[in-house]
Amino acid sequence: MDSMIAPTPVIDLNADLGEGFGRWTLTDDEALLSVVTSANVACGFHAGDPSIMRRVCELAAERGVRIGAQVSYRDLAGFGRRSMDVPAGELADEVAYQIGALEVFARAAGSRVSYVKPHGALYNRTVHDADQAAAVVAGVRLAAGAGATGGLPVLGLPGSLLLAAAEAAGLAAVAEAFADRAYTPAGTLVPRGEPGAVVHDPGAVVARAVGMAARGEVTAADGSRVAVAPRSLCLHGDTPGAADLARRVREALDAGGVWVEAFA
Secondary structure, rough: OOOOOOOOOHHHHEEEEEOOOOOOOOOOOHHOOOOOOOOEOOOOOOOOHHHHHHHHHHHHHHHEEEEEEEOOOOOOOOOOOOOOOOHHHHHHHHHHHHHHHHHHHHOOOOOEEEEEEEEEHHHHHHOOOHHHHHHHHHHHHHHOOOOOOOOOOOOEEOOOOOHHHHOOOOOOOEEEEEEEEEOOOOOOOOOOOOOOOEEOOOHHHHHHHHHHHHOOOEEEOOEEEOOOOOOEEEEOOOOOHHHHHHHHHHHHHHHOOOOOOOOO
């Protein structure tokens, strides 16, 4: 009798990059680009400027890393982490604007923008706000060109209205998970303002990453097990020691038999 062979788990590693402005830098872009397979590049609304966007796109293209547009509310002062009531039409225009700006630098580097991921407050808002989720998807469709029936894949939280809206519009909806964020028993992220929302212990982050990718589960804040099925894992680039932690996660995934590969 032939034995059943389990399929090899496959995961993408994404990180937020280009999160500086002018003389200020926040992320170690070059180090992280040696580890991740997808780069969420700030498009100037929460961080980033034209020179930073160009440099990150060039580095990503050199390393074969997929370039993603990390779109945000127009909130440089608040790093895109303040929720804003932006009219749907205006938000769609701003999303398309950010994608288009990054596409210029991606093409100049010999690559393309491969996907879209909201940042910060916009990411969280589109989990439960149907109007804002639809506006982001409309912006992605707008960036694809007049009369286009398709568009770029959208990266987001499983079960979010954003991914539902993307699927309804015929876009690829890619589910992601966060090894360094605490989860509720319902499978949503614990809000950043609550105690324990961010997992700081490197060993715990590495273990959670392997558990998510290899076994499809994570331990929630109350100790219960939550099923997850991510195609991508986010490694935050703005935390101290982010590049070293990303390397540890990548090494642990490799050792655990997980194939690391971009989704787009």
